[in-house]
Amino acid sequence: xxxxxxxxxxxxxxxxxxxxxxxxxxxxxxxxxxxxxxxxxxxxxxxxxxxxxxxxxxxxxxxxxxxxxxxxxxxxxxxxxxxxxxxxxxxxxxxxxxxxxxxxxxxxxxxxxxxxxxxxxxxxxxxxxxxxxxxxxxxxxxxxxxxxxxxxxxxxxxxxxxxxxxxxxxxxxxxxxxxxxxxxxxxxxxxxxxxxxxxxxxxxxxxxxxxxxxxxxxxxxxxxxxxxxxxxxxxxxxxxxxxxxxxxxxxxxxxxxxxxxxxxxxxxxxxxxxxxxxxxxxxxxxxxxxxxxxxxxxxxxxxxxxxxxxxxxxxxxxxxxxxxxxxxxxxxxxxxxxxxxxxxxxxxxxxxxxxxxxxxxxxxxxxxxxxxxxxxxxxxxxxxxxxxxxxxxxxxxxxxxxxxxxxxxxxxxxxxxxxxxxxxxxxxxxxxxxxxxxxxxxxxxxxxxxxxxxxxxxxxxxxxxxxxxxxxxxxxxxxxxxxxxxxxxxxxxxxxxxxxxxxxxxxxxxxxxxxxxxxx
Numbered sequence: 001x002x003x004x005x006x007x008x009x010x011x012x013x014x015x016x017x018x019x020x021x022x023x024x025x026x027x028x029x030x031x032x033x034x035x036x037x038x039x040x041x042x043x044x045x046x047x048x049x050x051x052x053x054x055x056x057x058x059x060x061x062x063x064x065x066x067x068x069x070x071x072x073x074x075x076x077x078x079x080x081x082x083x084x085x086x087x088x089x090x091x092x093x094x095x096x097x098x099x100x101x102x103x104x105x106x107x108x109x110x111x112x113x114x115x116x117x118x119x120x121x122x123x124x125x126x127x128x129x130x131x132x133x134x135x136x137x138x139x140x141x142x143x144x145x146x147x148x149x150x151x152x153x154x155x156x157x158x159x160x161x162x163x164x165x166x167x168x169x170x171x172x173x174x175x176x177x178x179x180x181x182x183x184x185x186x187x188x189x190x191x192x193x194x195x196x197x198x199x200x201x202x203x204x205x206x207x208x209x210x211x212x213x214x215x216x217x218x219x220x221x222x223x224x225x226x227x228x229x230x231x232x233x234x235x236x237x238x239x240x241x242x243x244x245x246x247x248x249x250x251x252x253x254x255x256x257x258x259x260x261x262x263x264x265x266x267x268x269x270x271x272x273x274x275x276x277x278x279x280x281x282x283x284x285x286x287x288x289x290x291x292x293x294x295x296x297x298x299x300x301x302x303x304x305x306x307x308x309x310x311x312x313x314x315x316x317x318x319x320x321x322x323x324x325x326x327x328x329x330x331x332x333x334x335x336x337x338x339x340x341x342x343x344x345x346x347x348x349x350x351x352x353x354x355x356x357x358x359x360x361x362x363x364x365x366x367x368x369x370x371x372x373x374x375x376x377x378x379x380x381x382x383x384x385x386x387x388x389x390x391x392x393x394x395x396x397x398x399x400x401x402x403x404x405x406x407x408x409x410x411x412x413x414x415x416x417x418x419x420x421x422x423x424x425x426x427x428x429x430x431x432x433x434x435x436x437x438x439x440x441x442x443x444x445x446x447x448x449x450x451x452x453x454x455x456x457x458x459x460x461x462x463x464x465x466x467x468x469x470x471x472x473x474x475x476x477x478x479x480x481x482x483x484x485x486x487x488x489x490x491x492x493x494x495x496x497x498x499x500x501x502x503x504x505x506x507x508x509x510x511x512x513x514x515x516x517x518x519x520x
Contacts, residue, residue, distance in 0.1 A: 035385040037358035039293075039322060040067055041076040041154055041216075044085045046365045047136075048125035049118075055125040057134045061143050068147035070381035074358075076152045076216050076263075077140045080202065081159035082172040085126050086136050090201040092172050095127035111167030123169055137210055152263070153206050154216040157199060158187040158225060174198055183224045190225040190277070191234060196241050203245055207252040207260070214261035215249055217242075219278050220295050223267060223404045226277045234277035239286070246288045263291035265360075267404040268305040268324065270313055275406040281310075284319040293360050295324035296403055299336060303329075303347050303400040304428055307354035320358060323351025327363035332401045332414030333513035334444070338367030340475040341376045342518075345383070345395040346429070352387045353430035353497070359384045371476030392437075396471075397429045398516035418512045419447075423504045425515045432497050433519045439490035440464065441502060444483050444514035451486045452506040456517075459494035463487075485514065 042063075046052070053059040064075065079085055083094045098108045104120050112119050129136055137153060144151035162168040163186030166176060175182075181189045188195045206215065219225070226234035242264075249260040266273040266280045273280055283289045294310055296302035302324075310321045325344055330336040348359050361381075368377055383389045405413035415425055433439050441454055441461055454461045464487045472482050495517070502515060 033386055033388055035071070035073070036352070036387065037074065037320075037322075038072045038381060038384045039074040039076060039358055039360040040072040040364065040381070041218075041360065041362045042078060042140075042365065043363070044078045044081055044156070045122055048085065048122050048129070050121075050125075051365060051369065055129050057129075057132065057139055060134075060136070060139045064140065064143040064147060064149070067381065068144075068149050070378045071385050072149060072381060073385070074150040074152060074213075075140070075144045076154040077137055077144075078154040078156060078218070079137050079206070080156055081161060081170055081221075082175050083170070084202070086138075087130055088202070088205060090205045092174075093126070093130075094169075095123045095130070097169070098123045098127065100124070100127065108169055111162070111165045111169060111171070113165070119169075137206075141210060141212060150213045151211075152214040152216055152261075153210060153212050154218050154265075155199075155203060155206065156218045156221040158190070158219070158222050160185050160187040160222050183227060185222055185224050187222050187224050189227060190241070191227070191230055191237060196237070200241070200244055200248075204248050207248040208255070211256055212252070212260055213258075214263055214290070215245070216263040216265060216291075216293070217245065218265045220265050220267065220297055220404075223276055223278075223297060231275055231277045235274065235279045235282070238277050239279065239282060239288075242283050242288045243286075261290040262288065263293060263322075264289050265293035265295050265324070267406075268294040268296055268302045269402065269409060270306075270309060272402075272404055272406045272409050275408060276404065281313045284314050284317045287317075289319060291320045291322060291358070293322045293324050295360070295362070296326050298326060298328065298363070299403045300328060300330035300401045301326040301339060301343075301347060302402055303343075303350070303398060304402070305351060305354075307351055307356045311355045321356055322358035322360040323348065323354075323356040324360045324362060325364070327367045329398065330401050331399055331416045331514050333417035335480045337472070337479055337481045338371055338475065338477050340396070340471050340477075341368070341372060341380045342394055342396045342471055343398060344368075344380060345390050345393055346397040346519075348384055349387070349390040349395050350397060350428045350430035352390065354428070367477075368475075373474075373476075376475070391431050392434065394518075394520045396516055396518045397427050398514065399425060399427055416513055416515065419509060421506050421509055423452075423502075423510075423512055425502045425504075426499050427502065427515065427517055428499050429495070429517050429519065430497070432495050433492070435492075437519055439495050440518045440520075441488040441490060442469070442485040442514070442516045442518055443488075443504060443512055444485050445504075445506075446511045446513070448506045448508055448510035450507065452504040452510060454488045454505075455503045456490055456494040457496060457501050458503075459491055461488040461490050461494065464489045481514075483514075485516075490517070
């Protein structure tokens with residue numbers, strides 16, 4: 001009887017357990033987080049210098065396949081600097097003027113620095129791919145579509161690499177024969193009708209030649225378009241120019257039978273963009289653009305792009321805003337170096353928390369691809385499409401320079417270096433740490449016998465230790481930026497979402513060259 005009762009009890013328990021399992025199985029599973037938009041811009045030259053393998057059509061396919069597998073949703077294929085990397089009918093191509101039967105001492109290469117003769121390979125490789133019967137942009141676009149990745153062409157609107165070497169093969173005949181139109185950075189003056197017409201020829205050719213999902217006008221390579229004092233009137237000229245571009249993309253839509261979007265990459269602060277003649281907000285309100293990439297120049301990523309300002313100014317439009325990542329960072333006092341993936345995660349997490357619709361990688365194929373462990377590079381692309389993953393990961397939120405910058409912008413272009421006894425800094429961290437995470441303040445301080453007293457939002461943060469930033473060395477960087485830092489523990493109640501105020505007080509004058517909030 002006892003065993004029978006035991007069996008009945010066990011049977012009842014098993015039945016209840018099975019019922020619970022069945023009930024759980026019947027419950028709807030929580031929906032997976034929708035994958036966010038991850039844009040990758042590949043410049044006009046990197047594939048041709050062997051970074052991704054031999055210069056051949058199969059390497060193009062492999063590059064796109066690998067990056068699609070990592071998680072990019074949009075591929076922006078840059079096709080030009082001052083010349084094109086395909087056989088254009090309206091612009092010079094990169095190999096025009098090069099004699100493949102002559103050596104590297106031919107006139108075409110005379111402008112290359114003798115210490116950088118490896119640059120001769122670029123013209124040779126572009127021509128080689130063309131001779132293989134491969135139209136570079138067309139192959140890239142087709143492979144992107146094969147991987148269900150949105151396929152764009154990116155056009156650099158005023159590239160001025162090698163301004164001090166006028167005979168360098170990067171320069172076009174158009175640029176060389178019009179020195180009177182050169183700006184201070186040797187870019188071209190868009191107040192000249194001939195300059196605007198020169199670029200419109202390229203845009204119209206691309207719109208009529210390729211099957212694209214969109215065109216990007218890259219106004220950050222480089223970012224001067226008008227002479228000093230002419231930027232204000234230049235905004236009207238540029239608005240008319242954007243209207244012409246929109247007409248070209250509309251014509252392409254009719255030809256292709258699907259939408260052709262228009263994106264613009266401009267300085268990351270609306271006022272600064274407008275002061276350089278690039279009034280992207282006005283373009284958006286006029287219905288001329290679909291995506292604004294709020295960006296920074298090569299000198300440093302901008303860790304404080306005011307996404308919420310852009311979004312507020314764009315209320316009533318359907319224009320998206322992408323947060324932009326450069327490959328390098330500079331505090332203003334530390335010198336430029338390759339970013340670590342933790343620093344990139346911080347910028348992405350902050351930007352998405354502020355309302356960005358997409359993340360955008362530029363120059364990721366340089367330092368990060370070549371110096372980072374490959375698993376860090378690929379994992380970052382994958383994680384970039386998930387705000388929850390970025391938030392849960394270790395991330396860093398350093399201060400950086402604002403570049404480009406303009407007079408009239410709130411604040412200076414950089415807060416560092418700071419010299420004095422009472423320093424105040426503001427940094428944006430996106431969402432505050434989760435309960436299981438900890439936050440620390442890291443400072444590089446010299447000139448003071450004792451570490452300064454530090455508080456966050458008025459709450460004291462005790463000094464923890466002095467340590468070298470191991471994450472920088474782990475990223476493969478071997479240059480500056482690895483000085484020992486004073487590290488302070490942040491009480492959980494001290495840190496908040498968004499902006500946080502760091503104060504450092506010393507008993508004697510100190511110099512601060514790096515400020516960061518790290519979340520682990």
